[in-house]
Amino acid sequence: MGETLAALLAGLREEEALAEVRGALDDGRDPISLVEELREGMSEVGRRFEAGEYFLSELIMSAEIFKEAVALIEPRMRAGEGGSKGAIVIGTVKGDIHDIGKNIVSTLLRCEGFEVHDLGVDVPPDAFVRKLEETGARLLALSGLLTLAFDSMKETVEALEGAGLRRNVNVILGGGPVNEKVVEYAGADVFGADASQAVKLANLYLGA
Amino acid sequence: MDALERIETAVRLGKPDRVPVVPIIDFFAGRYGGITQHDMLFDIDKADMALEKTLSDLGPIDGQNLSYAGLGRIMQLIFPTPPVMPGVRGVPPDGQFQFVEKAVMEPEEYRLIEERGPIRWILDKMKLSTPELGNPAGLLKAFSGAGRDIIKAGRSIKRWRRRGVESMVAYNIVFTPMEYISLFMRSFNDFILDLFRRPDDVKAASRALMKPMQMQGSMMVRMSGLKRVFMGGTRTSASCLSPRQFEDLALPEWREMCDFWVRKGVTPLLHFDSDWTAFFPYLKELPRGKCILNLDGTSDIFAAKEVLGDHMCIMGDVPAALLKLGEPEEVDEYCRRLIMELGADGGFILSSGCTIPVDAKPENVKAMLASVHKYRP
CATH class of the missing domain: 3.40.50.280 (Cobalamin-binding domain)
Structure with a gap:
Protein backbone atom coordinates (compact mmCIF):
# COMPACT_ATOMS: atom_id res chain seq x y z
CA MET A 1 0.00 0.00 0.00
CA GLY A 2 1.52 3.31 -1.11
CA GLU A 3 0.73 6.81 0.06
CA THR A 4 -2.85 7.99 0.29
CA LEU A 5 -4.42 9.93 -2.54
CA ALA A 6 -4.60 12.98 -0.26
CA ALA A 7 -0.86 12.79 0.38
CA LEU A 8 -0.05 12.36 -3.31
CA LEU A 9 -2.12 15.42 -4.16
CA ALA A 10 -0.64 17.47 -1.31
CA GLY A 11 2.81 16.40 -2.49
CA LEU A 12 1.94 17.63 -6.02
CA ARG A 13 2.78 14.25 -7.52
CA GLU A 14 0.54 14.58 -10.53
CA GLU A 15 1.14 11.32 -12.37
CA GLU A 16 1.08 9.16 -9.25
CA ALA A 17 -2.10 10.84 -7.97
CA LEU A 18 -3.88 10.29 -11.28
CA ALA A 19 -2.66 6.68 -11.48
CA GLU A 20 -4.00 6.13 -7.96
CA VAL A 21 -7.41 7.52 -8.99
CA ARG A 22 -7.54 5.33 -12.11
CA GLY A 23 -6.57 2.26 -10.08
CA ALA A 24 -9.12 2.98 -7.37
CA LEU A 25 -11.89 3.45 -9.93
CA ASP A 26 -10.93 0.18 -11.62
CA ASP A 27 -11.10 -1.51 -8.22
CA GLY A 28 -14.65 -0.22 -7.87
CA ARG A 29 -13.94 2.31 -5.10
CA ASP A 30 -16.76 4.68 -4.24
CA PRO A 31 -16.23 7.83 -6.37
CA ILE A 32 -17.49 10.11 -3.62
CA SER A 33 -14.89 8.83 -1.17
CA LEU A 34 -12.20 9.58 -3.75
CA VAL A 35 -13.40 13.16 -4.12
CA GLU A 36 -13.36 13.47 -0.33
CA GLU A 37 -9.78 12.26 -0.25
CA LEU A 38 -8.83 14.77 -2.89
CA ARG A 39 -10.49 17.53 -0.85
CA GLU A 40 -8.49 16.35 2.16
CA GLY A 41 -5.37 16.78 0.03
CA MET A 42 -6.46 20.28 -0.96
CA SER A 43 -7.01 21.15 2.72
CA GLU A 44 -3.45 20.07 3.42
CA VAL A 45 -2.23 22.25 0.53
CA GLY A 46 -4.18 25.17 2.04
CA ARG A 47 -2.58 24.52 5.42
CA ARG A 48 0.90 24.47 3.90
CA PHE A 49 0.14 27.71 2.02
CA GLU A 50 -0.90 29.44 5.21
CA ALA A 51 2.15 28.12 7.03
CA GLY A 52 4.35 29.64 4.32
CA GLU A 53 5.54 26.22 3.16
CA TYR A 54 3.69 26.49 -0.16
CA PHE A 55 3.38 29.46 -2.49
CA LEU A 56 0.84 30.40 -5.15
CA SER A 57 2.48 28.21 -7.79
CA GLU A 58 1.86 25.18 -5.60
CA LEU A 59 -1.78 26.16 -5.08
CA ILE A 60 -2.20 26.37 -8.85
CA MET A 61 -0.54 23.01 -9.46
CA SER A 62 -2.60 21.28 -6.75
CA ALA A 63 -5.82 22.71 -8.19
CA GLU A 64 -4.80 21.41 -11.62
CA ILE A 65 -4.25 17.89 -10.27
CA PHE A 66 -7.59 18.09 -8.46
CA LYS A 67 -9.33 19.15 -11.67
CA GLU A 68 -7.75 16.33 -13.67
CA ALA A 69 -8.63 13.77 -11.00
CA VAL A 70 -12.25 14.93 -10.75
CA ALA A 71 -12.53 14.74 -14.55
CA LEU A 72 -11.63 11.04 -14.26
CA ILE A 73 -14.05 10.44 -11.40
CA GLU A 74 -17.07 12.40 -12.62
CA PRO A 75 -18.23 9.92 -15.30
CA ARG A 76 -18.56 7.28 -12.53
CA MET A 77 -20.74 9.49 -10.34
CA ARG A 78 -24.52 9.45 -10.45
CA ALA A 79 -26.32 12.71 -11.24
CA GLY A 80 -26.68 14.88 -8.16
CA GLU A 81 -24.05 12.93 -6.24
CA GLY A 82 -21.46 14.95 -4.35
CA GLY A 83 -23.76 17.95 -3.86
CA SER A 84 -22.41 21.49 -3.71
CA LYS A 85 -21.57 23.55 -0.63
CA GLY A 86 -23.43 26.51 -2.10
CA MET B 1 21.86 69.71 -7.55
CA ASP B 2 19.90 69.35 -10.77
CA ALA B 3 17.39 66.56 -11.32
CA LEU B 4 19.85 64.22 -12.99
CA GLU B 5 22.47 64.63 -10.25
CA ARG B 6 19.82 64.13 -7.60
CA ILE B 7 18.60 60.90 -9.21
CA GLU B 8 22.09 59.58 -9.95
CA THR B 9 23.24 60.30 -6.38
CA ALA B 10 20.31 58.29 -5.00
CA VAL B 11 20.93 55.45 -7.48
CA ARG B 12 24.56 55.20 -6.29
CA LEU B 13 23.26 55.02 -2.70
CA GLY B 14 24.30 58.57 -1.85
CA LYS B 15 22.22 61.24 -0.17
CA PRO B 16 21.08 64.01 -2.52
CA ASP B 17 20.07 67.54 -1.42
CA ARG B 18 16.52 66.20 -1.19
CA VAL B 19 14.64 63.05 -2.15
CA PRO B 20 13.90 63.05 -5.91
CA VAL B 21 10.32 62.41 -7.04
CA VAL B 22 10.00 60.30 -10.19
CA PRO B 23 6.47 58.94 -10.72
CA ILE B 24 4.76 57.10 -13.57
CA ILE B 25 2.46 59.97 -14.43
CA ASP B 26 1.56 59.69 -18.14
CA PHE B 27 -1.90 58.10 -17.81
CA PHE B 28 -2.96 60.53 -15.11
CA ALA B 29 -1.46 63.56 -16.88
CA GLY B 30 -3.34 62.68 -20.06
CA ARG B 31 -6.68 62.69 -18.27
CA TYR B 32 -5.83 65.72 -16.12
CA GLY B 33 -4.48 67.62 -19.13
CA GLY B 34 -7.72 67.11 -21.05
CA ILE B 35 -6.64 64.67 -23.76
CA THR B 36 -7.83 61.11 -24.39
CA GLN B 37 -5.70 58.12 -23.45
CA HIS B 38 -5.44 57.40 -27.19
CA ASP B 39 -3.91 60.80 -27.83
CA MET B 40 -1.57 60.34 -24.89
CA LEU B 41 -0.31 57.07 -26.39
CA PHE B 42 -0.14 58.11 -30.03
CA ASP B 43 0.61 61.85 -30.07
CA ILE B 44 3.67 62.88 -28.08
CA ASP B 45 3.07 66.61 -28.64
CA LYS B 46 -0.38 66.45 -27.08
CA ALA B 47 0.94 64.22 -24.28
CA ASP B 48 3.69 66.73 -23.55
CA MET B 49 1.20 69.58 -23.39
CA ALA B 50 -0.98 67.60 -21.00
CA LEU B 51 2.05 66.84 -18.82
CA GLU B 52 3.05 70.48 -18.88
CA LYS B 53 -0.36 71.54 -17.60
CA THR B 54 -0.26 68.84 -14.93
CA LEU B 55 3.15 69.84 -13.61
CA SER B 56 2.36 73.53 -13.78
CA ASP B 57 -0.84 73.01 -11.73
CA LEU B 58 0.27 70.27 -9.33
CA GLY B 59 3.98 70.76 -8.89
CA PRO B 60 7.32 69.82 -10.45
CA ILE B 61 8.90 66.38 -10.72
CA ASP B 62 12.55 65.37 -11.07
CA GLY B 63 11.85 62.75 -13.65
CA GLN B 64 9.40 60.43 -15.27
CA ASN B 65 9.65 56.75 -14.46
CA LEU B 66 8.34 54.62 -17.34
CA SER B 67 6.21 56.66 -19.74
CA TYR B 68 4.16 55.27 -22.60
CA ALA B 69 3.43 58.76 -23.93
CA GLY B 70 3.64 58.73 -27.73
CA LEU B 71 4.78 55.10 -27.77
CA GLY B 72 1.53 53.40 -28.78
CA ARG B 73 2.82 52.23 -32.17
CA ILE B 74 6.07 50.97 -30.66
CA MET B 75 4.17 49.00 -28.04
CA GLN B 76 2.02 47.42 -30.70
CA LEU B 77 5.27 46.18 -32.23
CA ILE B 78 7.29 45.05 -29.21
CA PHE B 79 4.56 43.16 -27.36
CA PRO B 80 3.68 39.94 -29.19
CA THR B 81 0.25 39.92 -27.56
CA PRO B 82 -0.89 43.48 -28.27
CA PRO B 83 -2.31 45.21 -25.20
CA VAL B 84 -5.79 46.71 -25.14
CA MET B 85 -5.09 50.12 -26.64
CA PRO B 86 -7.48 53.03 -26.20
CA GLY B 87 -8.89 54.04 -29.58
CA VAL B 88 -7.65 50.89 -31.34
CA ARG B 89 -9.74 47.93 -32.53
CA GLY B 90 -13.01 49.19 -31.06
CA VAL B 91 -11.67 50.27 -27.66
CA PRO B 92 -13.05 53.72 -26.69
CA PRO B 93 -10.45 56.52 -27.15
CA ASP B 94 -10.42 57.26 -23.44
CA GLY B 95 -10.48 53.60 -22.37
CA GLN B 96 -7.86 52.03 -20.16
CA PHE B 97 -4.61 50.57 -21.46
CA GLN B 98 -4.39 46.93 -20.29
CA PHE B 99 -2.35 43.85 -21.05
CA VAL B 100 -4.16 40.81 -22.40
CA GLU B 101 -3.62 37.38 -20.87
CA LYS B 102 -3.54 34.96 -23.78
CA ALA B 103 -1.51 31.86 -24.62
CA VAL B 104 0.03 32.04 -28.09
CA MET B 105 2.41 29.10 -27.78
CA GLU B 106 1.98 25.42 -26.98
CA PRO B 107 4.11 23.73 -24.31
CA GLU B 108 5.85 21.65 -26.99
CA GLU B 109 7.23 24.83 -28.52
CA TYR B 110 9.71 25.51 -25.73
CA ARG B 111 12.12 23.12 -27.37
CA LEU B 112 11.55 24.60 -30.81
CA ILE B 113 12.68 28.13 -30.00
CA GLU B 114 16.36 27.35 -30.39
CA GLU B 115 15.78 25.17 -33.43
CA ARG B 116 13.75 27.81 -35.26
CA GLY B 117 16.05 30.63 -34.10
CA PRO B 118 14.70 32.78 -31.29
CA ILE B 119 14.37 36.00 -33.31
CA ARG B 120 12.56 34.30 -36.19
CA TRP B 121 10.36 32.50 -33.65
CA ILE B 122 9.41 35.78 -31.92
CA LEU B 123 8.61 37.33 -35.31
CA ASP B 124 6.40 34.34 -36.16
CA LYS B 125 4.46 34.93 -32.96
CA MET B 126 4.14 38.65 -33.62
CA LYS B 127 2.72 37.93 -37.07
CA LEU B 128 -0.11 35.97 -35.45
CA SER B 129 -1.46 39.09 -33.78
CA THR B 130 -0.27 41.61 -36.38
CA PRO B 131 -0.56 39.82 -39.76
CA GLU B 132 0.65 42.89 -41.70
CA LEU B 133 4.15 42.17 -40.33
CA GLY B 134 4.09 39.10 -42.58
CA ASN B 135 4.71 41.06 -45.80
CA PRO B 136 7.63 43.41 -46.54
CA ALA B 137 5.39 46.43 -47.21
CA GLY B 138 3.53 45.98 -43.92
CA LEU B 139 6.78 45.43 -42.06
CA LEU B 140 8.27 48.59 -43.57
CA LYS B 141 5.18 50.62 -42.74
CA ALA B 142 5.08 49.42 -39.13
CA PHE B 143 8.75 50.05 -38.53
CA SER B 144 8.81 53.43 -40.27
CA GLY B 145 5.82 54.55 -38.14
CA ALA B 146 7.59 53.38 -35.01
CA GLY B 147 10.81 55.00 -36.24
CA ARG B 148 9.11 58.39 -36.57
CA ASP B 149 7.74 58.05 -33.04
CA ILE B 150 11.19 57.17 -31.73
CA ILE B 151 12.62 60.33 -33.26
CA LYS B 152 9.80 62.40 -31.75
CA ALA B 153 10.25 60.70 -28.37
CA GLY B 154 13.96 61.55 -28.54
CA ARG B 155 13.15 65.24 -29.06
CA SER B 156 10.68 65.13 -26.19
CA ILE B 157 13.29 63.57 -23.86
CA LYS B 158 15.69 66.43 -24.66
CA ARG B 159 13.01 69.12 -24.24
CA TRP B 160 12.06 67.83 -20.81
CA ARG B 161 15.69 67.48 -19.75
CA ARG B 162 16.27 71.15 -20.58
CA ARG B 163 13.36 71.90 -18.27
CA GLY B 164 14.76 69.81 -15.42
CA VAL B 165 12.72 66.64 -15.92
CA GLU B 166 14.77 63.51 -16.55
CA SER B 167 13.33 60.58 -18.53
CA MET B 168 14.41 57.51 -16.64
CA VAL B 169 13.93 54.84 -19.33
CA ALA B 170 11.72 56.13 -22.18
CA TYR B 171 11.08 53.04 -24.33
CA ASN B 172 14.03 51.02 -22.96
CA ILE B 173 11.79 48.15 -21.87
CA VAL B 174 13.42 44.75 -21.40
CA PHE B 175 12.14 41.48 -19.99
CA THR B 176 13.86 38.44 -18.61
CA PRO B 177 12.94 35.46 -20.79
CA MET B 178 10.64 33.90 -18.17
CA GLU B 179 8.77 37.13 -17.49
CA TYR B 180 8.40 37.49 -21.27
CA ILE B 181 7.16 33.95 -21.78
CA SER B 182 4.65 34.21 -18.96
CA LEU B 183 3.36 37.66 -19.93
CA PHE B 184 3.15 37.32 -23.68
CA MET B 185 3.51 33.71 -24.77
CA ARG B 186 2.06 31.12 -22.39
CA SER B 187 -0.24 33.07 -20.03
CA PHE B 188 0.25 32.99 -16.29
CA ASN B 189 -1.53 29.77 -15.37
CA ASP B 190 -0.02 27.65 -18.13
CA PHE B 191 3.44 29.01 -17.41
CA ILE B 192 3.16 28.04 -13.74
CA LEU B 193 2.12 24.49 -14.70
CA ASP B 194 5.06 24.33 -17.13
CA LEU B 195 7.43 25.08 -14.27
CA PHE B 196 6.28 21.86 -12.57
CA ARG B 197 5.83 19.69 -15.63
CA ARG B 198 8.72 20.71 -17.87
CA PRO B 199 11.23 22.86 -15.98
CA ASP B 200 14.09 21.78 -18.25
CA ASP B 201 12.18 22.92 -21.33
CA VAL B 202 11.54 26.29 -19.70
CA LYS B 203 15.24 26.59 -18.89
CA ALA B 204 16.17 25.76 -22.49
CA ALA B 205 13.80 28.45 -23.76
CA SER B 206 15.22 30.90 -21.27
CA ARG B 207 18.73 30.24 -22.55
CA ALA B 208 17.61 30.66 -26.15
CA LEU B 209 15.77 33.93 -25.53
CA MET B 210 18.35 35.64 -23.31
CA LYS B 211 20.47 37.01 -26.15
CA PRO B 212 17.58 38.43 -28.23
CA MET B 213 16.18 40.13 -25.13
CA GLN B 214 19.58 41.70 -24.46
CA MET B 215 19.98 42.70 -28.11
CA GLN B 216 16.58 44.38 -28.15
CA GLY B 217 17.44 46.30 -24.99
CA SER B 218 20.87 47.31 -26.29
CA MET B 219 19.31 48.66 -29.47
CA MET B 220 16.85 50.71 -27.44
CA VAL B 221 19.58 52.07 -25.17
CA ARG B 222 21.56 53.16 -28.25
CA MET B 223 18.52 54.84 -29.84
CA SER B 224 17.27 56.62 -26.72
CA GLY B 225 20.69 57.60 -25.42
CA LEU B 226 19.43 56.76 -21.91
CA LYS B 227 21.66 54.39 -19.97
CA ARG B 228 18.88 52.83 -17.97
CA VAL B 229 16.54 49.93 -18.76
CA PHE B 230 13.10 49.24 -17.34
CA MET B 231 12.76 45.60 -16.37
CA GLY B 232 9.30 44.54 -15.27
CA GLY B 233 9.10 41.72 -12.75
CA THR B 234 5.78 40.24 -11.68
CA ARG B 235 5.46 36.65 -12.80
CA THR B 236 8.61 35.52 -11.01
CA SER B 237 7.73 37.30 -7.73
CA ALA B 238 7.09 35.73 -4.34
CA SER B 239 3.39 36.23 -5.07
CA CYS B 240 3.76 33.55 -7.73
CA LEU B 241 6.80 31.29 -7.30
CA SER B 242 8.18 29.29 -4.42
CA PRO B 243 11.68 30.19 -3.22
CA ARG B 244 12.96 26.91 -4.67
CA GLN B 245 11.54 27.72 -8.10
CA PHE B 246 12.89 31.25 -7.90
CA GLU B 247 16.39 30.05 -6.98
CA ASP B 248 16.43 27.37 -9.63
CA LEU B 249 14.72 29.12 -12.53
CA ALA B 250 14.31 32.86 -12.20
CA LEU B 251 17.21 34.15 -10.09
CA PRO B 252 19.89 32.98 -12.56
CA GLU B 253 18.11 34.98 -15.27
CA TRP B 254 17.81 38.13 -13.17
CA ARG B 255 21.49 37.83 -12.25
CA GLU B 256 22.63 37.30 -15.82
CA MET B 257 20.49 40.11 -17.16
CA CYS B 258 21.54 42.64 -14.49
CA ASP B 259 25.22 41.69 -14.80
CA PHE B 260 24.96 42.21 -18.56
CA TRP B 261 23.57 45.74 -18.20
CA VAL B 262 25.92 46.76 -15.44
CA ARG B 263 28.92 45.61 -17.52
CA LYS B 264 27.66 47.94 -20.24
CA GLY B 265 27.32 50.83 -17.80
CA VAL B 266 23.51 50.66 -17.94
CA THR B 267 21.38 50.86 -14.77
CA PRO B 268 18.61 48.26 -14.48
CA LEU B 269 15.43 49.79 -13.07
CA LEU B 270 13.78 46.72 -11.56
CA HIS B 271 10.09 47.57 -11.64
CA PHE B 272 8.82 44.82 -9.35
CA ASP B 273 5.04 44.55 -9.10
CA SER B 274 3.33 42.08 -6.72
CA ASP B 275 4.96 40.90 -3.52
CA TRP B 276 8.72 40.43 -3.61
CA THR B 277 9.28 40.71 0.15
CA ALA B 278 10.22 37.07 0.69
CA PHE B 279 12.73 37.27 -2.17
CA PHE B 280 14.52 40.45 -1.04
CA PRO B 281 17.54 38.53 0.36
CA TYR B 282 18.17 37.01 -3.09
CA LEU B 283 18.45 40.47 -4.63
CA LYS B 284 21.73 40.93 -2.76
CA GLU B 285 23.20 38.76 -5.49
CA LEU B 286 22.65 41.60 -7.99
CA PRO B 287 25.45 44.17 -8.41
CA ARG B 288 25.71 46.58 -5.46
CA GLY B 289 24.93 50.24 -6.04
CA LYS B 290 24.06 49.64 -9.68
CA CYS B 291 20.34 48.77 -9.73
CA ILE B 292 17.12 50.48 -8.71
CA LEU B 293 14.44 48.47 -6.92
CA ASN B 294 11.07 50.04 -7.83
CA LEU B 295 8.17 48.61 -5.80
CA ASP B 296 4.43 48.99 -6.42
CA GLY B 297 2.95 49.13 -2.93
CA THR B 298 2.39 45.36 -2.60
CA SER B 299 5.86 44.48 -1.29
CA ASP B 300 6.94 45.76 2.12
CA ILE B 301 9.11 48.70 1.07
CA PHE B 302 10.27 49.31 4.64
CA ALA B 303 11.54 45.72 4.81
CA ALA B 304 13.28 46.35 1.47
CA LYS B 305 15.18 49.22 3.06
CA GLU B 306 16.23 47.00 5.97
CA VAL B 307 17.40 44.10 3.83
CA LEU B 308 18.68 45.94 0.77
CA GLY B 309 19.16 49.56 1.82
CA ASP B 310 22.94 49.35 1.63
CA HIS B 311 22.81 47.37 -1.60
CA MET B 312 20.43 49.06 -4.04
CA CYS B 313 18.46 52.26 -4.43
CA ILE B 314 14.84 51.80 -3.35
CA MET B 315 12.10 53.52 -5.34
CA GLY B 316 8.39 53.70 -4.59
CA ASP B 317 5.63 53.28 -3.61
CA VAL B 318 2.64 55.58 -3.03
CA PRO B 319 -0.21 53.12 -3.63
CA ALA B 320 -2.67 53.69 -6.47
CA ALA B 321 -5.63 53.06 -4.15
CA LEU B 322 -4.40 55.76 -1.76
CA LEU B 323 -4.03 58.26 -4.60
CA LYS B 324 -7.59 57.58 -5.74
CA LEU B 325 -9.47 57.07 -2.50
CA GLY B 326 -7.31 58.72 0.17
CA GLU B 327 -7.23 62.31 1.38
CA PRO B 328 -4.28 64.68 0.82
CA GLU B 329 -3.35 64.45 4.53
CA GLU B 330 -3.08 60.66 4.25
CA VAL B 331 -0.94 60.91 1.11
CA ASP B 332 1.24 63.51 2.82
CA GLU B 333 1.69 61.31 5.89
CA TYR B 334 2.61 58.24 3.82
CA CYS B 335 5.12 60.24 1.76
CA ARG B 336 6.57 61.77 4.94
CA ARG B 337 7.17 58.31 6.32
CA LEU B 338 8.79 57.12 3.08
CA ILE B 339 11.02 60.18 2.84
CA MET B 340 12.09 60.30 6.48
CA GLU B 341 12.54 56.54 6.99
CA LEU B 342 13.76 55.38 3.61
CA GLY B 343 15.48 58.56 2.58
CA ALA B 344 17.24 59.17 5.91
CA ASP B 345 20.63 58.06 4.65
CA GLY B 346 20.01 58.42 0.92
CA GLY B 347 19.44 55.77 -1.74
CA PHE B 348 15.74 56.51 -2.07
CA ILE B 349 13.54 57.89 -4.88
CA LEU B 350 9.89 58.73 -4.23
CA SER B 351 7.59 57.25 -6.85
CA SER B 352 4.09 56.01 -7.44
CA GLY B 353 3.20 52.36 -6.91
CA CYS B 354 2.91 51.34 -9.69
CA THR B 355 1.39 54.19 -11.73
CA ILE B 356 -0.46 57.28 -10.62
CA PRO B 357 -3.90 56.03 -11.65
CA VAL B 358 -5.77 57.85 -14.36
CA ASP B 359 -8.51 58.70 -11.84
CA ALA B 360 -6.30 59.80 -8.93
CA LYS B 361 -7.49 62.88 -7.07
CA PRO B 362 -5.43 65.85 -8.31
CA GLU B 363 -5.09 67.17 -4.74
CA ASN B 364 -3.50 63.83 -3.76
CA VAL B 365 -1.00 64.01 -6.61
CA LYS B 366 -0.21 67.58 -5.53
CA ALA B 367 0.41 66.41 -1.95
CA MET B 368 2.72 63.68 -3.20
CA LEU B 369 4.78 66.00 -5.41
CA ALA B 370 5.00 68.64 -2.66
CA SER B 371 6.20 66.19 -0.01
CA VAL B 372 9.80 66.04 -1.27
CA HIS B 373 10.11 69.79 -0.71
CA LYS B 374 8.31 69.72 2.62
CA TYR B 375 10.29 66.91 4.25
CA ARG B 376 14.07 66.93 4.27
CA PRO B 377 15.58 63.90 5.97
Missing part, protein backbone atom coordinates in the same frame (compact mmCIF):
# COMPACT_ATOMS: atom_id res chain seq x y z
CA ALA A 87 -23.51 28.77 -5.13
CA ILE A 88 -21.14 31.68 -5.73
CA VAL A 89 -21.16 34.22 -8.55
CA ILE A 90 -17.75 35.60 -9.46
CA GLY A 91 -16.29 37.91 -12.10
CA THR A 92 -13.91 40.75 -12.93
CA VAL A 93 -15.93 43.96 -12.92
CA LYS A 94 -16.77 46.22 -15.84
CA GLY A 95 -13.87 48.00 -17.53
CA ASP A 96 -11.23 45.60 -16.22
CA ILE A 97 -9.98 42.52 -18.07
CA HIS A 98 -7.49 41.16 -15.51
CA ASP A 99 -8.38 37.58 -14.74
CA ILE A 100 -5.41 35.78 -13.22
CA GLY A 101 -6.49 36.21 -9.59
CA LYS A 102 -10.16 35.69 -10.39
CA ASN A 103 -9.43 32.43 -12.25
CA ILE A 104 -7.34 31.07 -9.39
CA VAL A 105 -10.06 31.88 -6.86
CA SER A 106 -12.72 30.32 -9.12
CA THR A 107 -10.72 27.13 -9.42
CA LEU A 108 -10.01 26.86 -5.70
CA LEU A 109 -13.66 27.48 -4.83
CA ARG A 110 -14.66 24.68 -7.20
CA CYS A 111 -12.09 22.37 -5.62
CA GLU A 112 -13.60 23.25 -2.24
CA GLY A 113 -16.98 22.01 -3.48
CA PHE A 114 -18.78 25.25 -4.28
CA GLU A 115 -20.94 25.70 -7.37
CA VAL A 116 -19.11 28.55 -9.07
CA HIS A 117 -20.67 30.76 -11.74
CA ASP A 118 -17.74 32.57 -13.30
CA LEU A 119 -18.94 35.38 -15.55
CA GLY A 120 -15.47 36.19 -16.91
CA VAL A 121 -14.02 39.68 -17.26
CA ASP A 122 -15.41 43.16 -17.98
CA VAL A 123 -18.74 42.12 -16.44
CA PRO A 124 -21.41 44.86 -16.22
CA PRO A 125 -23.40 45.22 -12.97
CA ASP A 126 -26.69 43.97 -14.45
CA ALA A 127 -25.05 40.71 -15.56
CA PHE A 128 -24.07 40.02 -11.96
CA VAL A 129 -27.60 40.84 -10.83
CA ARG A 130 -29.16 38.53 -13.43
CA LYS A 131 -26.88 35.64 -12.49
CA LEU A 132 -27.56 36.09 -8.76
CA GLU A 133 -31.30 36.08 -9.43
CA GLU A 134 -31.06 33.06 -11.69
CA THR A 135 -28.93 30.95 -9.34
CA GLY A 136 -30.09 32.23 -5.96
CA ALA A 137 -26.42 32.48 -4.96
CA ARG A 138 -25.83 34.21 -1.65
CA LEU A 139 -22.22 35.16 -2.26
CA LEU A 140 -20.81 37.50 -4.90
CA ALA A 141 -17.05 37.75 -5.46
CA LEU A 142 -15.85 40.79 -7.42
CA SER A 143 -12.34 41.14 -8.75
CA GLY A 144 -10.37 44.03 -10.26
CA LEU A 145 -6.83 45.31 -10.58
CA LEU A 146 -7.37 48.83 -11.88
CA THR A 147 -8.49 51.71 -9.71
CA LEU A 148 -11.29 52.19 -12.26
CA ALA A 149 -12.59 48.85 -11.05
CA PHE A 150 -13.39 50.40 -7.65
CA ASP A 151 -16.14 52.43 -9.32
CA SER A 152 -17.50 49.37 -11.11
CA MET A 153 -17.50 47.46 -7.81
CA LYS A 154 -19.48 50.30 -6.25
CA GLU A 155 -21.91 50.36 -9.19
CA THR A 156 -22.36 46.61 -8.91
CA VAL A 157 -23.18 46.77 -5.20
CA GLU A 158 -25.62 49.61 -5.94
CA ALA A 159 -27.23 47.49 -8.65
CA LEU A 160 -27.68 44.70 -6.11
CA GLU A 161 -29.36 47.16 -3.78
CA GLY A 162 -31.56 48.40 -6.61
CA ALA A 163 -32.66 44.84 -7.35
CA GLY A 164 -33.40 44.19 -3.68
CA LEU A 165 -30.70 41.50 -3.44
CA ARG A 166 -28.15 43.12 -1.20
CA ARG A 167 -29.68 41.98 2.11
CA ASN A 168 -29.29 38.32 1.18
CA VAL A 169 -26.03 38.47 -0.73
CA ASN A 170 -22.61 38.98 0.79
CA VAL A 171 -20.08 40.74 -1.41
CA ILE A 172 -16.37 39.97 -1.19
CA LEU A 173 -13.69 41.84 -3.15
CA GLY A 174 -10.30 40.77 -4.44
CA GLY A 175 -7.46 42.10 -6.58
CA GLY A 176 -4.02 43.65 -6.12
CA PRO A 177 -4.86 47.15 -4.86
CA VAL A 178 -8.06 46.23 -3.00
CA ASN A 179 -8.02 47.01 0.71
CA GLU A 180 -10.33 48.01 3.56
CA LYS A 181 -10.76 51.47 2.07
CA VAL A 182 -11.99 50.01 -1.22
CA VAL A 183 -14.45 47.79 0.66
CA GLU A 184 -15.86 50.87 2.33
CA TYR A 185 -15.94 52.85 -0.94
CA ALA A 186 -17.72 50.08 -2.85
CA GLY A 187 -20.12 49.22 -0.03
CA ALA A 188 -18.94 45.59 -0.01
CA ASP A 189 -18.55 43.37 3.06
CA VAL A 190 -14.93 42.32 3.08
CA PHE A 191 -11.87 41.69 0.90
CA GLY A 192 -9.62 38.67 0.52
CA ALA A 193 -5.89 39.39 0.42
CA ASP A 194 -5.13 36.14 -1.39
CA ALA A 195 -6.82 33.13 -2.98
CA SER A 196 -6.65 31.06 0.17
CA GLN A 197 -8.43 33.80 2.15
CA ALA A 198 -11.14 33.96 -0.50
CA VAL A 199 -11.89 30.27 0.10
CA LYS A 200 -11.99 30.84 3.86
CA LEU A 201 -14.40 33.72 3.43
CA ALA A 202 -16.65 31.62 1.21
CA ASN A 203 -16.76 28.92 3.86
CA LEU A 204 -17.49 31.52 6.49
CA TYR A 205 -20.34 33.20 4.60
CA LEU A 206 -21.92 30.07 3.22
CA GLY A 207 -21.67 28.30 6.54
CA ALA A 208 -19.70 25.36 5.17
